Amino acid sequence: MAEMAQEPIWITGIGLVSAAGEGRATHAALLAGTAPPPVDAESHAPFPLHPSPMLELDRQIPKKGDQRQMEPWQRLGTYAAGLALDDAGARPLVAEMDLLIAAGGGERDMGLDENVLAALAGLPPPEAATMLNSLLAGGLRPTLFLAQLSNLLAGNVSIVHGVTGASRTLMGEEQAGAEAVRIAAARLAEGRGQSALVGGAFIAPRWDLLVLYHAGGLLRRGGYAPVFARAAAPGAIPGTLGAFLVLETAGSARARGARGLAQVMGVACEQARRSATDTSGAAAGRALARLDLPEGPLTVLSGATGLAAPLAAEREFLAGLGREVTLRAAGSRLGWGVEASFPASLALGALMLAEGLTPPALEDAEAPMTEPARDLLVTGFGAWRGEALAHLRAIPAEEQA
Amino acid sequence: MSAFLDHAGRPIVAVTGIGLVTPLGFGVAQNWAALLAGTSGIRRITRFPTDHLRTTIAGTVDLPEEAEGAPLTATPRVMRMAVMAAEEALAESGLGADGAFPGPLMLGMPPVEVEWPHRFELARRLAPAAVAYPDLTEAATGWTALYETAAFASVGEHLAARFGTRGSPIAVTTACATGASAIQLGVEAIQRGETQAALAIGADGTVQPEALIRFSLLSALSTRNEDPTAASRPFEKTRGGFVMSEGAACLVLESLSHARARGARILGVVRGAGEKSDSFHRTRSNPNGSAVIQAMRNAIADAGLTPDDISYVNAHGTGTPENDKMENLAMRAVFGEQAPPISSNKSMIGHTLSAAGAIEAAFSLLAIRDQMLPPTINHDEPDPAITLDVVPNVARAAKVTHVMSNSFGFGGQNVCLVLSGEPG
Numbered sequence A: 001m002a003e004m005a006q007e008p009i010w011i012t013g014i015g016l017v018s019a020a021g022e023g024r025a026t027h028a029a030l031l032a033g034t035a036p037p038p039v040d041a042e043s044h045a046p047f048p049l050h051p052s053p054m055l056e057l058d059r060q061i062p063k064k065g066d067q068r069q070m071e072p073w074q075r076l077g078t079y080a081a082g083l084a085l086d087d088a089g090a091r092p093l094v095a096e097m098d099l100l101i102a103a104g105g106g107e108r109d110m111g112l113d114e115n116v117l118a119a120l121a122g123l124p125p126p127e128a129a130t131m132l133n134s135l136l137a138g139g140l141r142p143t144l145f146l147a148q149l150s151n152l153l154a155g156n157v158s159i160v161h162g163v164t165g166a167s168r169t170l171m172g173e174e175q176a177g178a179e180a181v182r183i184a185a186a187r188l189a190e191g192r193g194q195s196a197l198v199g200g201a202f203i204a205p206r207w208d209l210l211v212l213y214h215a216g217g218l219l220r221r222g223g224y225a226p227v228f229a230r231a232a233a234p235g236a237i238p239g240t241l242g243a244f245l246v247l248e249t250a251g252s253a254r255a256r257g258a259r260g261l262a263q264v265m266g267v268a269c270e271q272a273r274r275s276a277t278d279t280s281g282a283a284a285g286r287a288l289a290r291l292d293l294p295e296g297p298l299t300v301l302s303g304a305t306g307l308a309a310p311l312a313a314e315r316e317f318l319a320g321l322g323r324e325v326t327l328r329a330a331g332s333r334l335g336w337g338v339e340a341s342f343p344a345s346l347a348l349g350a351l352m353l354a355e356g357l358t359p360p361a362l363e364d365a366e367a368p369m370t371e372p373a374r375d376l377l378v379t380g381f382g383a384w385r386g387e388a389l390a391h392l393r394a395i396p397a398e399e400q401a
Numbered sequence B: 001m002s003a004f005l006d007h008a009g010r011p012i013v014a015v016t017g018i019g020l021v022t023p024l025g026f027g028v029a030q031n032w033a034a035l036l037a038g039t040s041g042i043r044r045i046t047r048f049p050t051d052h053l054r055t056t057i058a059g060t061v062d063l064p065e066e067a068e069g070a071p072l073t074a075t076p077r078v079m080r081m082a083v084m085a086a087e088e089a090l091a092e093s094g095l096g097a098d099g100a101f102p103g104p105l106m107l108g109m110p111p112v113e114v115e116w117p118h119r120f121e122l123a124r125r126l127a128p129a130a131v132a133y134p135d136l137t138e139a140a141t142g143w144t145a146l147y148e149t150a151a152f153a154s155v156g157e158h159l160a161a162r163f164g165t166r167g168s169p170i171a172v173t174t175a176c177a178t179g180a181s182a183i184q185l186g187v188e189a190i191q192r193g194e195t196q197a198a199l200a201i202g203a204d205g206t207v208q209p210e211a212l213i214r215f216s217l218l219s220a221l222s223t224r225n226e227d228p229t230a231a232s233r234p235f236e237k238t239r240g241g242f243v244m245s246e247g248a249a250c251l252v253l254e255s256l257s258h259a260r261a262r263g264a265r266i267l268g269v270v271r272g273a274g275e276k277s278d279s280f281h282r283t284r285s286n287p288n289g290s291a292v293i294q295a296m297r298n299a300i301a302d303a304g305l306t307p308d309d310i311s312y313v314n315a316h317g318t319g320t321p322e323n324d325k326m327e328n329l330a331m332r333a334v335f336g337e338q339a340p341p342i343s344s345n346k347s348m349i350g351h352t353l354s355a356a357g358a359i360e361a362a363f364s365l366l367a368i369r370d371q372m373l374p375p376t377i378n379h380d381e382p383d384p385a386i387t388l389d390v391v392p393n394v395a396r397a398a399k400v401t402h403v404m405s406n407s408f409g410f411g412g413q414n415v416c417l418v419l420s421g422e423p424g
Helices: A023-032 A064-068 A072-088 A091-096 A110-120 A125-139 A142-148 A152-161 A173-189 A207-215 A250-255 A280-289 A308-319 A330-334 A338-355 B028-036 B074-093 B116-126 B133-139 B144-150 B153-163 B178-191 B209-217 B256-261 B290-302 B321-338 B353-370
Strands: A009-018 A098-102 A167-171 A195-202 A241-249 A262-270 A298-302 A325-329 A375-381 A387-393 B013-022 B042-044 B057-059 B105-108 B170-173 B197-204 B247-255 B268-277 B312-314 B402-408 B413-420
Touching: A009 A023, A009 A072, A009 A173, A009 A250, A009 A338, A023 A072, A023 A338, A064 A152, A072 A091, A072 A152, A072 A195, A072 A241, A091 A195, A098 A152, A098 A173, A098 A338, A110 A125, A110 A207, A110 B116, A110 B133, A125 B209, A142 A152, A142 B209, A152 A167, A152 A195, A167 A173, A167 B413, A173 A195, A173 A241, A173 A262, A173 A338, A173 A375, A173 A387, A173 B153, A173 B170, A195 A338, A207 B133, A207 B144, A241 A250, A241 A338, A262 A280, A262 A338, A280 A308, A280 A375, A280 A387, A298 A330, A298 A338, A308 A325, A308 A375, A325 A330, A330 A338, A338 A375, A338 A387, B013 B028, B013 B074, B013 B178, B013 B256, B013 B353, B028 B353, B074 B144, B074 B153, B074 B197, B074 B247, B105 B153, B105 B178, B105 B353, B116 B133, B116 B144, B144 B153, B153 B170, B153 B197, B170 B178, B178 B197, B178 B247, B178 B268, B178 B353, B178 B402, B178 B413, B197 B353, B247 B256, B247 B353, B268 B290, B268 B353, B290 B321, B290 B402, B290 B413, B312 B353, B321 B402, B353 B402, B353 B413
Parallel strands: A098 A167, A098 A195, A298 A325, A298 A375, B105 B170, B105 B197, B312 B402
Antiparallel strands: A009 A241, A009 A262, A167 B170, A195 A241, A262 A387, A375 A387, B013 B247, B013 B268, B042 B057, B197 B247, B268 B413, B402 B413
């Protein structure tokens, strides 16, 4: 096999929107504090969630016509993507920039769904099927289809921000976010392009998604608790989350005088069946073997969701590393953002490394952090499937220029 | 050693197995024979009532288990066709023991979701109480099978379990370019040396009322319902939209060195891939064709070829007035006066959406294998705006060395693949 030059890959910009607000300063403050993010326990009771912050959409999506073509999910993603581009100062690169997005499904017209069910639920199936055609053909808004299509978040980022390199939209809940970052970094490392915009978005207050997640037994009932302290009522607390990263080769960043926030040393994804013979821990072990972590004490930024089984598997995996682990949980600070979760964890991790943050503990599982980390292991044990790991490293000042 | 590397020093990616399911039939042999015979697989929809619908035709794959019982929802339908295509491709390839494929799964599939039969079931559990979403959600308590049907990870999880693919299954969607994107992901993984093999699948099974109505509301579909077999008319003057369809294709991708070392039969190679996104409009390509032109040029350059080397183009050719005109324009921009013949399989199988890129890549390889160009059927009245040789109505013997397969997606995601015969 040919030897390919493996270019170092830097995160040069983050675009982060969560219940706490938007941008680097807001999230640095979130990491520096001990207050939980805002919780809305009423609007979607019995399920608590971390609500969407107010956004001035015009700042990133200047054309009202563009805003009207989207529903909240695509608007949030397009907005966060723009934040990342601005944070990186990477607007001049967009024409050849890769775009890797982890997407869910867009909003349904829930009012229409409810009306259709109310009208048809009592009818015999053949009659209901015929009436369904009529109600949908008359009730569905043409533009809503585009808002629902998963790849149209990428389409909107291309239209609004002009990002027109390679474009791939991945599906598969949390793991799609991890694979998006892995593939983006791998393409840049082998010299296919200089920069990539990668991320995802998730809107928490959506019954059309909660019905699915609750069917899967994924949601917590009750109030807020940090993710490793939910034994009494395990489950995820959905949190609105838009998370994008600008990844860039170190050469490209240096050439334009951009600062790297963190170096992506490696990303590795596995997926266990989560059975007795195919465990999360073994899958994570295979992923770990592909990373090159330094010896000694390790700081871990966990993507734990609050689900009992993956949480237990992650605990056991970390305990099995046989070294001192200092844990911080992204999910306690952001909520569960499904496709956006892994990119968001990397964004928080990059902030920690770039600014030398030592976030105070939110729960017993988080041991005190005495000094800033140089290396960070980011984990993503998905609520249902997916075991992903990433290794981030701080970039010393002398390597920046 | 260098015989196994391409012009850019990357491992050459061979195809050692192909599987196909389309409205023309099950399996490569049946499909290819029907395609060369110019057979249409478009028919009147019988899966659900079509009252109140503007379009009542589609390409449908009727699965054996549906002959009795209720039609499948999208997830099991996609899974079923993907499994059939992969079983055929793996049997041909002979790579890996059954259930132990030595590489990752790259799956092109449609977004799936909770569907109307599920919503009706939830409403039934509540009856006669109200059917607001909070109540539907409560009624879904404990229905884990619903999650495992409608989560995006579900199809990949199922296929990974069935075929024992390695690592994390990857599911991709780039609308109508999805199948090509899946192949591209597999090719890149092999070129990077991450793996020696990858299982690339494109599958779609969304011929159901709501999906049909959604496309219909975008005025994208042909409404020529009276004669279904004549409804899909790519490049023809009276074309009026595409015909929704479904199916699956699987390519077993393998580094040429690995395939040769185990003595596998090489069906062809994926010599190059190119893409370029459009920032023009959510459903239309820029009429100046700039992104599509660049995608084609990128693919040809990635293959280490020049436009003169392309013997045949397997069109995106949906049969919408705008697409075909723009594709013609882009072809002229890339190839000039000497444009190679181009034909659209969609004239026969319809638009298989997320599967199209993979199905059409499979047909492109078969064109090389048999030195035959499949036709564009329903070509009755030439469109003066279409100046290309569209291989009208009848298959044609030709020297076929390098084929470009075009896939252009809603949302502006354009992917072109270059497929070639076994290297000497």
